[in-house]
Amino acid sequence: MGLTKMKTTTRWLVALLLPFMVSNAHASWSSVNMPKGVTAISHDVYNLHMIILIVCCLIGLVVFGAIFYSIINHRKSKGYKAAQFHESTTVEIIWTVIPFIILIGMAIPATKTLIAMEDTSDADMTVQITAYQWKWHYNYLDHGVNFYSTLATPRSEIYNKTAKSEDYLLQVDNEVVLPINKKVRILLTSNDVNHAWWIPDLAVKKDAIPGFINQMWTKIDKPGVYRGQCAELCGRDHGFMPIVVRAVEQAEFDKWVAANNGGAMPASASTTTLASDTPQTATATLASAAETVMKQASDAAGSVATAASIATDNAVTAAGATAATITDNAKQMMSSTTEAVKAPVAAVTSGADMKAIMTKGDELYRIHCLSCHMANGEGIPNVFPAIKGSAIATGDVNAHIDMVLNGKTGTAMRAFGPQFSDADIAAIVTFERNAWGNNTGDLVTADQVKGLR
Amino acid sequence: MAHAQGSYYIPHGSHWPIVGSVGVATLMVGAAKWMNGDSSGPAILMIGLAITLVMIFGWFGTVIKESETGIYNDQVDTSFRWGMFWFIFSEVMFFAAFFGALYYARNYSMPWLGGEGHGVSTNAVLWPGFEAVWPAHGNGPGQIGGEFKTMGWAGIPLINTLLLLSSGVTITWAHHALKAGHRSQLIIGLAMTVALGTIFMFFQGKEYIHAYHELGLTLGSGIYGSTFFMLTGFHGMHVTIGAIILTVILFRCIKGHFNAEHHFAFEAAAWYWHFVDVVWLGLFIFVYLV
Amino acid sequence: MSAVMTSEDHHEEHPKGISRWLFTTNHKDIGTLYLVFSLIMFFVGGAMALVIRAELFQPGIQFVDPQFFNSMTTMHALVMIFGVVMPAFTGLANWLIPMMVGGPDMALPRMNNWSFWILPFAFTMLLSTLFMDGGGPAGGWTLYPPLVLQTGAAFPFVIFAIHFMGLSSIMGAINVIATILNMRAPGMTLMKMPLFVWTWLITAYLLIAVMPVLAGSVTMLLTDKFFGTSFFNAAGGGDPVMFQHIFWFFGHPEVYILILPSFGVVSSIIPTFARKPLFGYSSMVYATASIAFLSFIVWAHHMFTVGMPLAGELFFMLATMLIAVPTGVKVFNWVATMWKGSMTFETPMLFSIAFIILFTIGGFSGLMLAITPADFQYHDTYFVVAHFHYVLVPGSIFAIIAAVYFWLPKWTGHMYNETLGKAHFWLSTIFVNLTFFPMHFVGLAGMPRRIPDYNLQFTDYNMMATVGAFGFGLAQIVFVYLVVQTIRGGKKATDQVWEGAEGLEWTLPSPPPYHSFSTAPEIK
Numbered sequence A: 001m002g003l004t005k006m007k008t009t010t011r012w013l014v015a016l017l018l019p020f021m022v023s024n025a026h027a028s029w030s031s032v033n034m035p036k037g038v039t040a041i042s043h044d045v046y047n048l049h050m051i052i053l054i055v056c057c058l059i060g061l062v063v064f065g066a067i068f069y070s071i072i073n074h075r076k077s078k079g080y081k082a083a084q085f086h087e088s089t090t091v092e093i094i095w096t097v098i099p100f101i102i103l104i105g106m107a108i109p110a111t112k113t114l115i116a117m118e119d120t121s122d123a124d125m126t127v128q129i130t131a132y133q134w135k136w137h138y139n140y141l142d143h144g145v146n147f148y149s150t151l152a153t154p155r156s157e158i159y160n161k162t163a164k165s166e167d168y169l170l171q172v173d174n175e176v177v178l179p180i181n182k183k184v185r186i187l188l189t190s191n192d193v194n195h196a197w198w199i200p201d202l203a204v205k206k207d208a209i210p211g212f213i214n215q216m217w218t219k220i221d222k223p224g225v226y227r228g229q230c231a232e233l234c235g236r237d238h239g240f241m242p243i244v245v246r247a248v249e250q251a252e253f254d255k256w257v258a259a260n261n262g263g264a265m266p267a268s269a270s271t272t273t274l275a276s277d278t279p280q281t282a283t284a285t286l287a288s289a290a291e292t293v294m295k296q297a298s299d300a301a302g303s304v305a306t307a308a309s310i311a312t313d314n315a316v317t318a319a320g321a322t323a324a325t326i327t328d329n330a331k332q333m334m335s336s337t338t339e340a341v342k343a344p345v346a347a348v349t350s351g352a353d354m355k356a357i358m359t360k361g362d363e364l365y366r367i368h369c370l371s372c373h374m375a376n377g378e379g380i381p382n383v384f385p386a387i388k389g390s391a392i393a394t395g396d397v398n399a400h401i402d403m404v405l406n407g408k409t410g411t412a413m414r415a416f417g418p419q420f421s422d423a424d425i426a427a428i429v430t431f432e433r434n435a436w437g438n439n440t441g442d443l444v445t446a447d448q449v450k451g452l453r
Numbered sequence B: 001m002a003h004a005q006g007s008y009y010i011p012h013g014s015h016w017p018i019v020g021s022v023g024v025a026t027l028m029v030g031a032a033k034w035m036n037g038d039s040s041g042p043a044i045l046m047i048g049l050a051i052t053l054v055m056i057f058g059w060f061g062t063v064i065k066e067s068e069t070g071i072y073n074d075q076v077d078t079s080f081r082w083g084m085f086w087f088i089f090s091e092v093m094f095f096a097a098f099f100g101a102l103y104y105a106r107n108y109s110m111p112w113l114g115g116e117g118h119g120v121s122t123n124a125v126l127w128p129g130f131e132a133v134w135p136a137h138g139n140g141p142g143q144i145g146g147e148f149k150t151m152g153w154a155g156i157p158l159i160n161t162l163l164l165l166s167s168g169v170t171i172t173w174a175h176h177a178l179k180a181g182h183r184s185q186l187i188i189g190l191a192m193t194v195a196l197g198t199i200f201m202f203f204q205g206k207e208y209i210h211a212y213h214e215l216g217l218t219l220g221s222g223i224y225g226s227t228f229f230m231l232t233g234f235h236g237m238h239v240t241i242g243a244i245i246l247t248v249i250l251f252r253c254i255k256g257h258f259n260a261e262h263h264f265a266f267e268a269a270a271w272y273w274h275f276v277d278v279v280w281l282g283l284f285i286f287v288y289l290v
Numbered sequence C: 001m002s003a004v005m006t007s008e009d010h011h012e013e014h015p016k017g018i019s020r021w022l023f024t025t026n027h028k029d030i031g032t033l034y035l036v037f038s039l040i041m042f043f044v045g046g047a048m049a050l051v052i053r054a055e056l057f058q059p060g061i062q063f064v065d066p067q068f069f070n071s072m073t074t075m076h077a078l079v080m081i082f083g084v085v086m087p088a089f090t091g092l093a094n095w096l097i098p099m100m101v102g103g104p105d106m107a108l109p110r111m112n113n114w115s116f117w118i119l120p121f122a123f124t125m126l127l128s129t130l131f132m133d134g135g136g137p138a139g140g141w142t143l144y145p146p147l148v149l150q151t152g153a154a155f156p157f158v159i160f161a162i163h164f165m166g167l168s169s170i171m172g173a174i175n176v177i178a179t180i181l182n183m184r185a186p187g188m189t190l191m192k193m194p195l196f197v198w199t200w201l202i203t204a205y206l207l208i209a210v211m212p213v214l215a216g217s218v219t220m221l222l223t224d225k226f227f228g229t230s231f232f233n234a235a236g237g238g239d240p241v242m243f244q245h246i247f248w249f250f251g252h253p254e255v256y257i258l259i260l261p262s263f264g265v266v267s268s269i270i271p272t273f274a275r276k277p278l279f280g281y282s283s284m285v286y287a288t289a290s291i292a293f294l295s296f297i298v299w300a301h302h303m304f305t306v307g308m309p310l311a312g313e314l315f316f317m318l319a320t321m322l323i324a325v326p327t328g329v330k331v332f333n334w335v336a337t338m339w340k341g342s343m344t345f346e347t348p349m350l351f352s353i354a355f356i357i358l359f360t361i362g363g364f365s366g367l368m369l370a371i372t373p374a375d376f377q378y379h380d381t382y383f384v385v386a387h388f389h390y391v392l393v394p395g396s397i398f399a400i401i402a403a404v405y406f407w408l409p410k411w412t413g414h415m416y417n418e419t420l421g422k423a424h425f426w427l428s429t430i431f432v433n434l435t436f437f438p439m440h441f442v443g444l445a446g447m448p449r450r451i452p453d454y455n456l457q458f459t460d461y462n463m464m465a466t467v468g469a470f471g472f473g474l475a476q477i478v479f480v481y482l483v484v485q486t487i488r489g490g491k492k493a494t495d496q497v498w499e500g501a502e503g504l505e506w507t508l509p510s511p512p513p514y515h516s517f518s519t520a521p522e523i524k
């Protein structure tokens, strides 16, 4: 686990002694203090943190010093006679005014840093982030790249079956790649409940609120991999929703963009096998659709030209914000995207045999559905219904497909349609209809799904 | 039993509070089950309500009996006054939560969704084309609850305002009559107040029917419907409670309870009624007028 | 104001057995009920904390499902706040306020009974949700939508339980206000009242001002879930963040509700054992009032990360920082009271001194949290958890324990075992720091709160915290043993009990008569 016994002992010592000896610190500073980080803002915040910490320690020294002096000297057992003073307006005024002045001293740098943090103007590029229970969707508005990012730590590590890796719980399938020395604006929203996007090294943390967009920005100084986590309770798997940013030189970033250009990166590694060429096929149509939309929206938006989002994202978010209706704009976009994605996939599916589909469905189920409906398909009573033996999963196949495609508004079951290809949905539904003794024998085809879009 | 003026009456043990707890808890369990779609809900709720009513009758009955025997001295009276006053204050704060919601929705969330202030990208990306016009688009960018028309102030609301304002006058008149010892005027004044309150409720019922059937305005009509019905609904509930309290007081007056000096129950009811009145004025201004 | 009249025809007799406790209108009986209830709930809430700590002992999922873990976190907080600290304070108020102001009882005795007897019902309802389909509420004690709307069958029960507790608190607060304003003995002017009475008066105002707001906010949750309203739904023109504003308008004053009576307790104990009058009585009163006032205009410091406009963030930062000033005044006054006193260190004094030091540490981290840009880093990490446990556990809980030690001889007529008391103190103080101090470190290093599993780098400090929590829990068993022992017997306590004790309650016999001051005392 990478931690030597020696280190462990030091940490215990630090913890036990630190309350009393604030200076004993170099043992493992990074594990007891805020990281300095890799942005100008994170340095400001770190300095601010250190200033207020030290001021508090000094005040503490004075106050606790007086208490201990008094405890040691002014005690009855030493025969100390009590004085009888009990009032002094002068003293009261002094100890009202001094803290007040100290506070003003703290407020000034704090205000400066805050103003700088909130200034999202003049960004070089914009990324729209949408939070889901429990994954992130990234959409590079200026580059036409978009993908989902999910926890990559295997369950066997979580359930203590295999040894835990160094970045346990802080690994994702698709990392967020960002260029260094560029002001990146982030538009943050959520599709279901509140989440928060946080990378300590960037000193950026904002809540993702469904139906609203929050803005923030960052400008990374150093290349590297920076890890963070969702920082707002968002349900069962809140602790399993990491964020990984890989900061690279501009040239490398451009290469990365080119490699993934214009297409949706697969939601997970496993999707690649079956639908490998889908994204590319879709690219052309999608990109052009995006362009039109972007133009429309930027006209409407005025100052925030880049705020326009491309097809999938827009549709997903609008649907997810528990809106009963999807805006016309989004609807139109959704159909144009899916149209492009569907055709090639159908061909692949019809030839595939049941077993392959089941395996694929199983994989997808594990990644996207298991957190609610559970590995055994039994769900959590009254919160997440069982799929095993459920009326829908053993009944009318169209109702089942519809549930997965469109979700159910007002519940945690969201529309998965925009996120998956028809083949993927067909695989998941097939899997659900045949796993855990749901032996319906149905083999759902992509065409069936297409018909219900 | 001694009636010494100047001694503070401490009642001895009472079973009413625990009956109340059982009643209200049962009522709540029933309501919760009902909301969960459990068929036993309504029955449990009714049982709870029945127990609660028994408690209310029993408890207040005891207090009235004690009061009529004259064992409450002035200090006890003052305790009751402080109690009632701060209870009403807590009610004011309850309404404040809903007025706060209205304020927030109108001044912050709706404008942001419409692209004002730091809502520019919210509007452009998530809700393109949405214009935040209050009250017309008060059902939000998702058009929750569908098309609706808003409730004007000139019709029923204005009449209701006049009704409640006059009821404020009639109850004050009744109070003066009580202090002057004119019992028949007291009874007429009170009866008029109750009548005005009842007519108010009748009109409010009509208003709701109008809203649901003709305006398409429902509790589900987005934030406009939510705030409109929650505020007027809770107010209406308080008018109903106030009217019931006044009715009880009316019967007590008819039975000859109270005298020019000792009539705290009457005053408490009057305070409550004025509170309901003032809340209505707030509603009339912030929900209907502006 | 001569004799007290009871409807039992002047006989000082009262019912025995269960009906004494069920039907009682006596402030001491009700006070005892509150305190016992609070102690039981402390163990319930503490057991939940131990589940949390056990799960967090090591990385990986060890014992409980993440959903259940969240529900433990939620329930732990609700139980500790509404079931432990608030009832304990109300219990102390019941026991002490009538005695301290020289009155016969609480002003509204029957309502007093109901205020208490709601609680067992409300908490049965709340705790029973753990056994319902879908488990207990798991959205955090802050109940943020939309997450909380995903709660299963438990949802309406939780909401109604909160309504019920709110009703109890409001009635309790009204009773305190009426008692303080109306039951004082002649000559007991407001500025002669002990600080415990003052802090409770101000707390009671906070309660009646904010509990109804909490009731309103959860009512909106209920209608959003079941009746189609859109308060917290953007598509309908509402805003999930609106809930947070309303909740914290309640929530921030609530945290002062959890601390002001502690200030009162400590202000009684420190002068007693320093044998020196409280320094700056009137500035203490004004400071308390200022804290209460400020508490209404700082709420959004809990939600700096929701994306408020800059002006809002600045305002709430500055207003929050201001609270350090009156709180500082209180701390300095306590220190000045000890200064040049003739101090002895009986258990209540030990707990009070620990309170001052450890609460101040919690206050410092609070001040750091108030600095908005820094809070962006601290928010929703264990640094916040460390902050509020420092103000709540060695803060509120220590003050309550100190109060029990201080007044137990008065209540029972027996002295407690000082050696055991001191042992309890040292165990508690060492373990409480071992539990909560390391949380500062993991928080700063980046460990989010409300997670059942974490990265390996946080392991060591989490292990310490878990060891500390179990140690602290065991130490409380000593406390229970000691209290039971004292109730059952022990050295007889004198009326004054403590050499330096001043105040009306010490003029009564130990234990005091059933009706505290049947005849109003003389106030010098």
Ligand code: HEA
Pocket: A056, A059, A063, A099, A100, A102, A103, C142, C255, C256, C258, C259, C301, C302, C303, C320, C321, C323, C324, C325, C327, C328, C329, C331, C359, C360, C361, C362, C363, C364, C365, C366, C367, C369, C370, C371, C375, C378, C379, C380, C384, C387, C388, C391, C392, C395, C396
């Ligand atoms: C008893 C309860 C209690 C008390 C008294 C306090 C006291 C304070 N709290 Fe705390 N707080 C909580 C309970 C409490 N808090 C809880 C439960 C939460 C979390 C809720 C949740 O999210 O679940 C919380 C969270 C919380 C946050 C939000 C953090 C976040 O979620 O990001 C903030 C931010 O400003 C904050 C600030 C403060 C401040 C400034 C004080 C001040 O009152 C402290 C003032 C005291 C001092 C400063 C020390 C003494 C003063 C001096 C010696 C004078 C000189 C000092 C200086 C000039 C520095 N608190």
Ligand code: HEA
Pocket: C042, C043, C044, C045, C046, C047, C049, C050, C052, C053, C073, C074, C076, C077, C078, C080, C081, C084, C085, C139, C140, C141, C142, C385, C389, C392, C393, C396, C397, C435, C449, C450, C451, C465, C469, C470, C471, C472, C473, C474, C476, C477
């Ligand atoms: C007054 C309030 C109060 C009190 C007293 C406590 C007391 C304790 N709290 Fe808690 N806590 C909160 C209020 C409080 N807490 C709040 C508001 C939250 C936030 C919730 C949220 O995020 O929504 C929180 C959250 C919280 C967390 C974070 C959970 C998370 O984010 O997922 C943790 C983790 O360690 C914790 C631990 C503890 C511990 C160890 C104690 C200990 O002090 C408890 C000590 C008591 C006992 C241990 C019981 C006594 C003994 C027995 C039961 C007998 C058996 C004993 C043994 C066998 C050892 N609390």
Ligand code: CUA
Pocket: A131, A132, A134, A194, A195, A196, A230, A231, A232, A233, A234, A235, A237, A238, A239, A241
């Ligand atoms: Cu997403 Cu927590």
Ligand SMILES: [Cu+2]
Pocket: C251, C252, C255, C299, C301, C302
């Ligand atoms: Cu606060």
